[in-house]
Amino acid sequence: MRRILFFVIACACAAAAVALARPAPAAAGWCWPNCLGYGYLGPSTSTNTGCWFSSGEVCSYYGSWFNMGLSKTCYPGCDWNYNTTGVVLYGYENHDRIRGRFTARGAVTLYVQPNELGMSGALRAQVTWYGGPASQLNAGGIG
C-alpha cells in the first residue's frame, strides 16, 4: 500500500516537474524529446545530430544558450530517498569538451547556465547517459 501510494505521489511530482522544467518562452529554444513530454535516455539513445557521444546522449544544435533545464522522473523506480539507478550528466559541450553535473535523482528539476560550467560561445546543451538503466526525462534549453 505504502509503495503504491509512493508511486502515485512520485507520478504527481513528476507531472509537476515537467511543468516546472519548461523554460520561459524565449527567442530560441530546444526541447527533448519535445516540449510537452518525457523520453527515455539510455545507452543506445541518440539524436543523431553529431553529439559528443554517438550514442547514449541527446543534444541541441549549436547556439548561444542562456540556460538549460532538466526534469527527471522516478522511472524505473525511486528508492525511499528519491534516487533512481539511472545516472545522467547534464550540461553543455563544444568541439573540445563536454561538461556537466551528474544526477541520479528522480522527481527533480535542475537548471544550469553555461558560465556555471566555465563555458561560453557556441555550445550544445546536452544530457548524457552515464550508467544504469534508461532515465525518463524532459530536457530543454533557452537562448
Add this chain to the structure above:
Amino acid sequence: MSPKLKVALLLVLTTSAVLTGVLVREGGASHDGARISNAGGPAIAIHGLRLKLATIRSGHVLAVRHGRALYRMQLANGTPCFGAGPAASLGTPGSVVCPHGGFPSSGDPVLDLSVYEGTRRDARDFSLFRVEGFAADGVAAVHFLRPNGEVALSVPVSGNVYSAADVPKGSIAGFAAVDKDGKRLWRSP
C-alpha cells in the same frame, strides 16, 4: 446505496486521506532526521533565472567560498531548491537543483553540484572541473574517488557546504560522504 454503506464509504475515504497525509509527511525524504542546520543569512532577492513556471523569488546564502555563493531557496509550492553562482553577483544563481522529494535524508546526505569534464569521445571518462555542494549535518568531508576506489580529493564540509579551490587531474568515478572519524556514511551511485 444504503445510508450505512455511505457512512462506511465516507469513513474509508476519510481514513485514506488521513493516512495519505501521514505517509507523505513521514515518507518525505527530508523528514527522517537528516537536516541542514545552517539557515544561512537573511533572505535576499533571487533574480535572473528566467523560469516563469518555477518561480524562485528569494533565498538565503549559506556560504561564500572560493568566489562562489551557495544558496538555499524554495519554490512557491514549498519545494526546497539549492543553487550556486558567482559570489560577485549575489542573488543570481547560475544553477539550481529542486529535489521534489526534499533534501537531505539519511540515505542521501550529499547534493553534489560539482562540475565534471570529459575530453574523450570513446569513453565516459570524466575529471573534475569544479567541486562544490551541500551536505547534511554529520558529514565532515566529501571524498572524490578514482575508478579504483582510491581517494583523489578530500574536501571538508563546513556549515553544510563544501568547496575546493583546486581539483586534481584524472578520472573520477564517484564520491562518498564521511563523518568526523573518517567512517564512510554513504557513496554515490
